[in-house]
Amino acid sequence: MNEVKLDSGEMKNFLKHIIENNRHIQAQGKKPVASEVIGPSGLGKTSVAIQMAEEYDLDLVKLNLAQIEELGDLVGFPVRQFQMCKEGAAKEVEPQYTVVEEEKTLPNGQVIKVKKKVPVKADSAGTDCIWVDENAIDQYAKQGYEFTGSKRMSYCPPEWIADKTKGGILMLDDWNRADMRFIQAVMELVDRQEYISWKLPKDWHILLTANPDDGEYLVNSIDVAQRTRFVSVFMKWNHERWAEWAEENAIDGRCINFVLMHPEIISDRVNPRSITTFFNCISSYKVFEEHLPMIQMVGEGSVGGEVATMFTSFINNRLDKLVTPKEILLDVDPVLLKEKMLDAINENGDYRADIASILTTRFINYTLNYASDNKITDAILSRMKFLVNDPDIFTNDLKYHLVKKIINGNKAKFSKMLFDSKVQEYITK
Numbered sequence: 001m002n003e004v005k006l007d008s009g010e011m012k013n014f015l016k017h018i019i020e021n022n023r024h025i026q027a028q029g030k031k032p033v034a035s036e037v038i039g040p041s042g043l044g045k046t047s048v049a050i051q052m053a054e055e056y057d058l059d060l061v062k063l064n065l066a067q068i069e070e071l072g073d074l075v076g077f078p079v080r081q082f083q084m085c086k087e088g089a090a091k092e093v094e095p096q097y098t099v100v101e102e103e104k105t106l107p108n109g110q111v112i113k114v115k116k117k118v119p120v121k122a123d124s125a126g127t128d129c130i131w132v133d134e135n136a137i138d139q140y141a142k143q144g145y146e147f148t149g150s151k152r153m154s155y156c157p158p159e160w161i162a163d164k165t166k167g168g169i170l171m172l173d174d175w176n177r178a179d180m181r182f183i184q185a186v187m188e189l190v191d192r193q194e195y196i197s198w199k200l201p202k203d204w205h206i207l208l209t210a211n212p213d214d215g216e217y218l219v220n221s222i223d224v225a226q227r228t229r230f231v232s233v234f235m236k237w238n239h240e241r242w243a244e245w246a247e248e249n250a251i252d253g254r255c256i257n258f259v260l261m262h263p264e265i266i267s268d269r270v271n272p273r274s275i276t277t278f279f280n281c282i283s284s285y286k287v288f289e290e291h292l293p294m295i296q297m298v299g300e301g302s303v304g305g306e307v308a309t310m311f312t313s314f315i316n317n318r319l320d321k322l323v324t325p326k327e328i329l330l331d332v333d334p335v336l337l338k339e340k341m342l343d344a345i346n347e348n349g350d351y352r353a354d355i356a357s358i359l360t361t362r363f364i365n366y367t368l369n370y371a372s373d374n375k376i377t378d379a380i381l382s383r384m385k386f387l388v389n390d391p392d393i394f395t396n397d398l399k400y401h402l403v404k405k406i407i408n409g410n411k412a413k414f415s416k417m418l419f420d421s422k423v424q425e426y427i428t429k
Contacts, residue, residue: 065175074158074185084140085146086144248365345393
């Protein structure tokens with residue numbers, strides 16, 4: 001199977017399309033299409049789903065199938081129902097179904113039992129006839145309903161969907177780690193957005209998350225018959241996307257600098273979740289160099305000795321002391337600011353393009369994040385123009401990147417920058 005690999009930003013665009021397209025085809029009476037996101041643990045699959053639910057005002061139900069023991073927690077529990085009609089109503093019912101069990105042999109030879117609903121002969125329906133759960137018979141009898149003699153086995157909606165009134169995302173997390181019974185039940189939901197006698201409400205979207213079946217994870221292999229029922233994409237690591245997320249979520253800026261300088265640290269052994277855990281465990285230290293033994297110990301216990309040693313070396317080289325994006329944007333003294341920035345990007349007379357790139361990325365992310373909740377004053381716009389026009393701080397390619405990203409990221413608040421001739425020059429390149 002060809003692998004479509006997307007970073008977190010591209011993944012958001014993909015899921016936006018799925019949600020909007022599902023709404024379009026549901027309006028035509030078609031079933032929504034489920035999607036699957038495959039990726040290593042800790043890459044941010046759940047975070048993307050949460051952001052999509054918030055952006056589209058959807059409920060988010062996250063079920064970790066590998067941790068659920070009762071199948072009923074996923075698909076609801078069986079309940080006996082009886083047909084009851086009010087006195088004088090025609091004893092006719094809507095077409096109905098009964099539940100049967102069949103044996104199915106999987107590709108690995110395992111024999112499992114699969115529940116399915118089978119249509120049975122039914123009478124014609126009367127408007128005052130209803131199906132009543134066994135425990136509600138007395139209540140309806142008091143309202144004048146009587147037994148017709150018909151009964152059926154049904155499934156009540158599971159608790160996670162019973163009280164939902166608006167659209168939502170059903171996220172079935174780590175679904176290929178689950179017992180095969182759950183994987184079979186998921187196929188019923190993916191196929192028709194329903195399970196025997198209940199269905200998902202309109203505007204619900206199923207998202208499966210999975211770990212790769214590459215020998216590194218304890219997962220079940222998904223056969224072609226299952227995999228062709230949904231759209232699959234792979235999620236990949238992108239340090240710049242992570243830096244955007246980290247800025248929004250107030251991860252220690254010194255640590256963001258480290259990841260931007262060493263994006264190669266993310267590997268099979270170190271994932272974004274573990275590196276974020278490491279950073280959160282040391283962020284209370286205002287001066288890192290005063291706590292190097294503890295930082296090394298915490299690092300070895302979270303990201304391993306090699307990355308921990310790289311981080312302490314980063315501290316020893318004083319790279320955690322770089323000028324902050326807040327200082328670059330809001331510092332009132334541009335002369336002092338320029339001195340700080342030139343001191344950061346020059347080493348023994350050599351221009352440190354790697355550090356200049358880090359400062360540019362941090363500044364872009366911080367500025368766009370700041371602009372989302374704050375007014376952009378003339379002083380801030382003047383600072384932006386100063387950075388673009390100064391010949392010594394950033395190279396032309398970094399200025400071009402800075403201008404494009406910030407104006408495209410929030411045109412409403414930064415459109416005034418376009419009156420500057422140098423900005424116009426970069427934006428039209």
